[in-house]
Amino acid sequence: MSKAARKTLDEARDSGNPELDLQDKQIVSLEELPGLLSLEHITRLSLPHNRLSVVPPAIANLINLEILNLFNNIIEELPTSISSLNKLRILNVGMNRLDALPRGFGSFPVLEVLDITYNNISEEESLPGNFFMLESLRALYMGDNDFEYLSPDIKNLKNLQILCLRDNDLIALPREIGELTRLRELHLQGNRLEVLPPEIGNLDLLGNRCCLRLECNPWVPMIADQLLLGPSHVIDMLRNESYKFVYQRHISTGSQPPPKNFEAKNRKTSRKRDVA
Amino acid sequence: MSWRKKMLALELEGSDLYNRRKTGTLQFEENNVRGKNTSTSFESTDLPSSHWQVMGNSVLMGKTPAKASLNSESHSHVIPVEKNHLYANPHCSNNVDGSDGQSTPVGMRKSRPVPVNPLPKPPRLHGIPPPITIPPIEVNYVDDNIKRLTIPTPNLKAEFRKQFVDALDLKEAEKEKPPNFAPPESIHSMSLSSMTCTRCGESFEPQEKIVNSNGQLWHTQCFVCAQCFRPFPDDIFYEFEGRKYCEHDFQVLFAPCCGKCNEFIIGRVIKAMNFNWHPGCFTCELCSKELADLGFIRNAGRALCHECNARVKAESQGKYMCHRCHATIDGEPLRWRGDTFHPYHFNCAACGNELTADAREVKSRPGYTANEMNELYCLRCHDKMGIPICGACRRPIEERVVTALGKHWHVEHFVCAKCEKPFMGNRHYERKGLAYCETHYHELFGNLCFICNTVIYGDVVMALNKAWCTHHFACAVCDTKMTQKTKFFEFDQKPICKKCYEKIPQELKKRLKKQHEIQARGGKPLP
Numbered sequence: 001m002s003k004a005a006r007k008t009l010d011e012a013r014d015s016g017n018p019e020l021d022l023q024d025k026q027i028v029s030l031e032e033l034p035g036l037l038s039l040e041h042i043t044r045l046s047l048p049h050n051r052l053s054v055v056p057p058a059i060a061n062l063i064n065l066e067i068l069n070l071f072n073n074i075i076e077e078l079p080t081s082i083s084s085l086n087k088l089r090i091l092n093v094g095m096n097r098l099d100a101l102p103r104g105f106g107s108f109p110v111l112e113v114l115d116i117t118y119n120n121i122s123e124e125e126s127l128p129g130n131f132f133m134l135e136s137l138r139a140l141y142m143g144d145n146d147f148e149y150l151s152p153d154i155k156n157l158k159n160l161q162i163l164c165l166r167d168n169d170l171i172a173l174p175r176e177i178g179e180l181t182r183l184r185e186l187h188l189q190g191n192r193l194e195v196l197p198p199e200i201g202n203l204d205l206l207g208n209r210c211c212l213r214l215e216c217n218p219w220v221p222m223i224a225d226q227l228l229l230g231p232s233h234v235i236d237m238l239r240n241e242s243y244k245f246v247y248q249r250h251i252s253t254g255s256q257p258p259p260k261n262f263e264a265k266n267r268k269t270s271r272k273r274d275v276a
Numbered sequence: 277m278s279w280r281k282k283m284l285a286l287e288l289e290g291s292d293l294y295n296r297r298k299t300g301t302l303q304f305e306e307n308n309v310r311g312k313n314t315s316t317s318f319e320s321t322d323l324p325s326s327h328w329q330v331m332g333n334s335v336l337m338g339k340t341p342a343k344a345s346l347n348s349e350s351h352s353h354v355i356p357v358e359k360n361h362l363y364a365n366p367h368c369s370n371n372v373d374g375s376d377g378q379s380t381p382v383g384m385r386k387s388r389p390v391p392v393n394p395l396p397k398p399p400r401l402h403g404i405p406p407p408i409t410i411p412p413i414e415v416n417y418v419d420d421n422i423k424r425l426t427i428p429t430p431n432l433k434a435e436f437r438k439q440f441v442d443a444l445d446l447k448e449a450e451k452e453k454p455p456n457f458a459p460p461e462s463i464h465s466m467s468l469s470s471m472t473c474t475r476c477g478e479s480f481e482p483q484e485k486i487v488n489s490n491g492q493l494w495h496t497q498c499f500v501c502a503q504c505f506r507p508f509p510d511d512i513f514y515e516f517e518g519r520k521y522c523e524h525d526f527q528v529l530f531a532p533c534c535g536k537c538n539e540f541i542i543g544r545v546i547k548a549m550n551f552n553w554h555p556g557c558f559t560c561e562l563c564s565k566e567l568a569d570l571g572f573i574r575n576a577g578r579a580l581c582h583e584c585n586a587r588v589k590a591e592s593q594g595k596y597m598c599h600r601c602h603a604t605i606d607g608e609p610l611r612w613r614g615d616t617f618h619p620y621h622f623n624c625a626a627c628g629n630e631l632t633a634d635a636r637e638v639k640s641r642p643g644y645t646a647n648e649m650n651e652l653y654c655l656r657c658h659d660k661m662g663i664p665i666c667g668a669c670r671r672p673i674e675e676r677v678v679t680a681l682g683k684h685w686h687v688e689h690f691v692c693a694k695c696e697k698p699f700m701g702n703r704h705y706e707r708k709g710l711a712y713c714e715t716h717y718h719e720l721f722g723n724l725c726f727i728c729n730t731v732i733y734g735d736v737v738m739a740l741n742k743a744w745c746t747h748h749f750a751c752a753v754c755d756t757k758m759t760q761k762t763k764f765f766e767f768d769q770k771p772i773c774k775k776c777y778e779k780i781p782q783e784l785k786k787r788l789k790k791q792h793e794i795q796a797r798g799g800k801p802l803p
Contacts, residue, residue, distance in 0.1 A: 023754045024779075046755040049779055067727075071753050072779060090727070094753075095780075112729055115752075117768065118784065138729065143768055144784065164768045167787060185741065185769055189791050209741045211769055215799040216791055227799035267783040 009033050018042050018064070024049035030056055037061050043087075048072050057081040071095055071115070083107045094118050094141065097270050099126065106130030115141040117164070120270055122146035132156045143167055143187060144268065155179040166190055166213065169265075171257040178202045189213040192258045194220050195250045201238030206231070218258045222246055473498050501525055548572065549579050560584050608633030613650055626657035636672065638663070680704065681711060692716055740769045751776055 005025040012020045013035065020042050022033075027050040030036055036045075037058040045062065048071035055070065057079040062068075067090040075096040082091075083104050091108075094117035101121065105128045114137060121127070122145065132153035140157065143166035150165070155176035160183055167190035177183075178199020186205055188196075194217070205212040212231040219227065222243060226233040237243050265271070471486070472479050475498035480486050487494040500507055503525035514526035521529065531540045535551030536558070546553040546568050555568040560581040573585040580588065583602050590597035590604040596616035598605050609616035610633055622631045625638075636658040638651050653661065663672040667683030668690070678685040678699075691698045694716035705717035712720065718731040723743035725732050727750075737749040737760050744750075750757045752770035764771040767780070767788070777785075793802060 021755065023756070044755065048754045048776070067755070069753075069755055089729075092753075113726075139726075141768055141770075162769070166768060166791075187768060189795070190787065211741055213791075213795065215794040217799075219799070224799060230798065264783075264787070269781045269783075 005033060009036055012042070013039060016041065019044040019046075021046045022050070023047065026051060028052065029054065030059075040064060043067065045069065048092075055079055055082065060084045063087070066090065068092070078102045078105075080104050086110070089113065091115065095270070101126065101128055101131065103128050104130060106133040108134060108136075110136050112136055113139040113141075115139075116145065117141045118144040118268065118270055120146055120268075122169075123149045123151065127151070135159060138162065138182075139185075140164065144270075146265070148192075150174055150177070152176040158182070161185065163187070169260050172251070173197055173200075175199045184209060185211040187211070187213045188217065190216040192260070193217040194258065195247050196223065196234070196238060198238045198244045198247055201235055203235075206235055220246065220250065475499075503529065544568070549574065562588070610635055610652070612637055612652055622652050624654035624657050625651040626653050626661070629654055638674070681706060681709060694720065739764070739771055740766055742769070753779075 005022055005027055008022055008025075009020070011017075018041055020036075020039070023046055025047075027033065027047060029052065037056065038061060040061065040063055042062060043064050044067040045065060046067070046069040048069050050073050052070065052073040052075055055075055055078055058081075059065075059068075059079065060081040062085065064087055065085050066087050068085070068088060069090075069092040071092050072095040075093065075098060078093065078098065078101065080102040082088075082102065083106070086109055088108055089110055090113040091111060092113075092115040094115045096119055098116065098119040098121055101116070107130060111134050114134070121142070126146075132151060133156065135156060135158060137157050138159050139162035140160060141162070141164040143164045145168050147165065147168040148171050150170065150173055152174040153176075154160075154163075154174060157180065160180050162185040163177075163180070163183060164185070164187040166187040170188070170191040170193055173188075173193065173196065175197040176199075178197060178201075180203065183203050184205060184207065186200075186203070196214075204210065212235070214223075214227055214231055214234060222237065223234055226237045469479065471493050473495045474492040475494060478495070480493070480495070485496050487496055487499040489499070499520075501513065501522040502519035503521055506522065508520070508522050509524075512523055513520040514523065514530075515521075516526065516530060527540045527542075531542070532545055532547075532552035533539065534541050534554045534557050535549070536553060539554070541552055541554055544555050546555055546558045548558060548567075556566060558567050558572075558579065559565060560567055560572065561578040562580055562584040565581045567579060567581060570581055572579040572581060574580075575585050575588055586602045586604065587597045593604065596605045596609040597603070598609075598618045598621070599615040600617050600621045603618070605616060605618055608619070610619035610622065610631060611617075612622070619631045619633050619635060622635065623629060624631055624635065631652060631654055634655045635652050636655060638653055638658065638661070658672065659665075663674070664677050664679075664684035665671065666673050666686045666689050667681070668685060671686075673684055673686050676687045678687055678690040680690060687700060688698045690704075690711065692704070692713040693710035694712055697713060699711070699713065703714060704711045705714060706712075707717065707721055714733070718733065722731045723736045723738070724730060725745045725748050726742045727744060727748035732743060732745050735746050737744040737746055739749075746759075747757070749759070749771075751764070751773035752767065753772045753776035756773055756775075758764060758771065758773060762773065764773055765777040766772075767777070772780075790802065794800065
């Protein structure tokens with residue numbers, strides 16, 4: 001229970017301000033803020049740095065919500081109703097304790113930015129079947145999660161411009177990633193990748209507004225050598241026929257993937273509930 | 277002998293003239309004009325002006341060749357005309373003797389004056405002489421002379437019809453040829469009984485007044501106008517085919533009317549276009565220039581001066597007329613100062629070579645005075661002069677120059693690559709060697725706000741390869757508004773405020789920091 005939070009809420013209700021900032025208010029449950037979920041007019045609800053563990057299904061009542069920020073809470077589960085927020089464009093549930101995304105999560109009609117950074121989400125069973133139907137998505141932040149593989153369905157996210165897979169357990173990337181023609185930011189640092197699909201060479205990741213992060217991966221020497229010279233040299237090399245041969249040989253041999261860095265992963269605060 | 281030579285020369289000249297006249301291309305005949313004027317009649321179409329000039333000169337300068345021996349009598353001597361008294365003369369009865377052989381008009385034979393009363397000088401010398409009372413003196417009259425005087429030759433007759441006759445300024449004539457009143461010897465042999473009136477053939481009464489005109493004798497009542505039978509006013513008469521007319525009747529009968537003003541023409545007559553004209557009335561139908569001395573060209577029933585004709589001709593052929601030589605331009609014209617010219621009349625102001633139609637007019641050049649403007653240059657020199665060339669149309673730019681994208685442009689040719697509208701001095705946006713208007717630049721490449729994903733038209737906050745509307749620039753974690761001056765931290769290429777960065781778990785911060793260090797080392801692990 002926070003008086004400051006209530007005060008802010010009352011002000012928002014009185015002023016009709018469509019943007020509600022409730023950051024760092026020690027809020028444990030939205031039930032502490034009666035009437036919050038009936039503020040239909042609000043377009044932005046920011047609740048970062050609180051102690052929320054549950055997002056009530058009634059969040060879907062905020063039908064005009066465009067931006068929902070739940071960063072740095074202790075949420076373990078999202079309600080399935082959340083995907084009925086038809087105007088939601090930006091959803092930030094980073095730094096929580098999510099193990100999975102709810103069923104039907106991919107039915108947001110206009111979701112543009114999804115941030116699930118620093119959770120415990122992994123590819124198997126963590127992502128709902130329709131997740132890659134989020135065609136409107138232009139930025140997908142999935143850093144600090146437990147993905148080992150990325151679905152080839154990633155190609156459906158045609159408007160994706162930013163894909164962050166930092167600090168996951170990725171062993172391989174699908175070739176289909178080369179079909180994301182609008183991609184201009186690709187964060188792959190801190191994974192278990194040895195090779196890159198040559199199709200990444202088709203992407204325009206070297207422009208002045210682009211970003212390609214490749215460090216902290218157990219790259220095959222061919223890539224590691226080029227990375228020393230810079231990401232642009234890696235991209236150039238991916239386009240070579242000789243690399244394609246190396247790539248083919250690598251994936252066909254099916255060698256043992258590099259081991260997970262359990263030690264580092266277990267230090268994540270998102271795992272603390274186990275301790276708790 | 278010199279007299280013979282002169283005759284020969286005159287005959288040749290005369291026949292030459294006659295031949296030319298016969299061709300019909302040019303006719304000009306001398307008329308007797310009051311005083312000094314010559315009357316020029318001509319009919320000319322498209323005659324080369326050189327011919328024309330020659331003829332015109334000869335007319336104007338009064339060097340007209342006399343009509344060569346036109347008389348039926350082979351021995352008759354033709355005398356160069358002095359005052360252009362050629363055909364009909366207003367005669368003065370006390371005409372002079374042939375003592376001045378060169379001054380006798382053609383068509384009038386030398387005649388011996390009739391014996392007259394040895395009066396002193398008549399009080400008035402112009403017009404007809406005062407009637408003379410013939411004293412009873414026997415006079416031997418030579419018929420021959422009279423006949424010759426009154427009968428014009430056939431040739432002369434023909435010419436009479438073609439031309440106009442004017443009166444002689446008698447005063448002038450008298451001054452130059454003072455009459456000789458000394459009775460010639462032959463007079464003494466004349467007898468009154470042998471003298472008859474030229475008109476009625478009757479003899480004269482002894483005390484009757486007799487009019488002596490050029491050796492012919494008349495009763496005073498018989499010396500009248502052949503048309504109105506009245507005495508000649510002011511004693512001036514005009515003679516034509518042996519008949520004498522008063523001035524009025526002579527003009528009515530024989531003087532031409534001007535085709536323009538319908539007035540009688542006294543003096544110089546211009547015969548052209550099947551009409552007679554006062555010299556001042558025969559003008560170019562387009563520019564109203566007097567054509568008498570310039571010559572003219574018949575163009576579609578109009579009399580035009582050479583310039584107008586050339587222009588009309590050129591226009592009808594869709595060609596241009598050279599404003600220098602007035603001829604048509606067959607090839608491409610050179611345009612200069614608003615007119616068209618044959619290019620070969622000009623030379624390049626720089627290299628001096630003869631120009632062709634692709635020469636360029638330079639209107640103004642920096643560093644040159646107004647006098648040096650509008651010069652012509654050949655294309656090569658023109659291009660070398662450093663005149664900027666438009667990057668769009670590849671033509672030189674003589675007005676305002678826009679410099680952009682490393683090129684020069686005509687103001688109206690510097691356009692948006694998308695909508696092709698000229699910027700006309702408005703702000704443009706450059707991208708990959710192309711220029712765009714604000715709308716289309718943003719539409720195509722503009723900054724989309726990371727938050728609202730729409731084109732940013734106002735100020736833009738650029739950071740971490742992204743753009744924000746100024747009011748949308750906020751911490752990516754807590755949504756707290758930031759400004760361009762706010763210090764922020766990078767987290768997955770997103771800006772986060774200091775407060776949020778401090779809330780990030782320590783282990784994550786360590787990892788991020790390590791990754792940045794390794795990134796800076798090109799992926800090489802830290803030692």
